[in-house]
Amino acid sequence: MIKFYADPRKMAFGYVSIKLKVSYGKRIEIPTKLKFKKEEWNIIENHSILQSKTLNLDRNKLQQIRMELSEYLRRAEELIDQYEKNQTPFDLNRFKNDYYTFTPATLLQSSFSSLVDSFIQEKKKNHFAKSTIESYSSATMAIRNYVINSSKIKNKSNKRNPSCEKIYENFSIASIDFAFLKGFEKFMLNPPEDSGQRAISESTVQSYLICIRAIFNYAISKGIVTQKMYPFSSKNNGNYYKIRPSNRVKKSLNKDDITKLVQIKNKLTVAQVRAIEFFFISFHCNGANLKDIALLKVKNYNIKARTLTFSREKSRSRKEFTDETMISVNEPLARLIEKYRSSNGELLFDLIEPEFLSDQNKISVRIKTITRSMNRLLIIVAEKAGIDRFSLSWARHTFATLAYLTDSNLDYLSNALSHSSIATTKRYIDTLPVIKSEPVEKLKTELFKNDNA
16 A cells, blocks of 8 residues: 655654655555645545635645645556566565666656657658758757756766766756746756856847756647646746846847948959859848758749749748748849859759758758858858948848838838738847838849849
């Protein structure tokens, strides 16, 4: 027989320590980490909601306590089941020793590490961008560092004890609550010197927390945790964590910067001109990233209709959003396409070797290599033009900033940026330094009227 026992011995101020009592002829007591006042334990044991209000035990706190109790009980029950399955004779002393090292199957199912593994595998199956998957991996590595450092199990040389890894392996998604998230945030912003963790920016911490929120939602969808255990909220609430929007302003070029880049092209090397012109192509394509540009096919370009059609990689990974973006090809963009158009093959540009198309890893490596190379060249270009350093990623921010400056229509901007909703566009705009002016298509042509490619 297994049940809980409130032991008043060695406890002061009316508290009792909770133990698991296992009887089999004789009996043993297995201590838990829980202790309560005697009247509190009576309420918890009797499931009395009405009486709990008189002792400031709200429903959520009671639920958390009962979950902890059920974990202790479940561990004991599953250990006994394993004895029966393996035909191991039951012995109280063996049971007491095995209890602390045994990991229940149900706990393994909810362990954070195994949950993340299945979450990432599902994302890969749905063809999520490699960079997105890497973000989840970075966030979970940060959680691992926090959990291990929080355990404070270190040897005298200040190196992690091997048992710390076991602590992370057993760490459950159910352990992530408001207090845990606040502790994680504090740790990442200002880690102890001996933690082995470097301090990171607040915007990075918030991006990690967004990843953790997605993993928690995944756990809810799989029935591993309940909605009531959800620790996040969009409102300021003392019992829930609110993810703060990034206060980092996205960098972008202004109209004068673009004019200077156009004017300086005749003083640049061939490689530098190529780098700046692919930045311009990205800008004309509403800030499409280099991978999306590299994967453009000849059939995406309708010369007669003067349109270019494609879907962003991020959009392709969302089942609920499959719309393609159609770009109006103005004269400057048409000249750039003709200049860099591939002479053969199905791809519009020759940024990627055709034989790489069947291998996503090779495509990713190739794009990263080209991006690094072009960004280095853009640093030199910026110095020659007398403007701030910039990179290829600025093309999207520059388009969004100038488009919003010239056109207040959020529907247009949302479609142009391939956002899944107006709400996403509004959040994006909050990170842009913007005030308004003339229609965006007119601006695109005006900016490049003296660019003969």
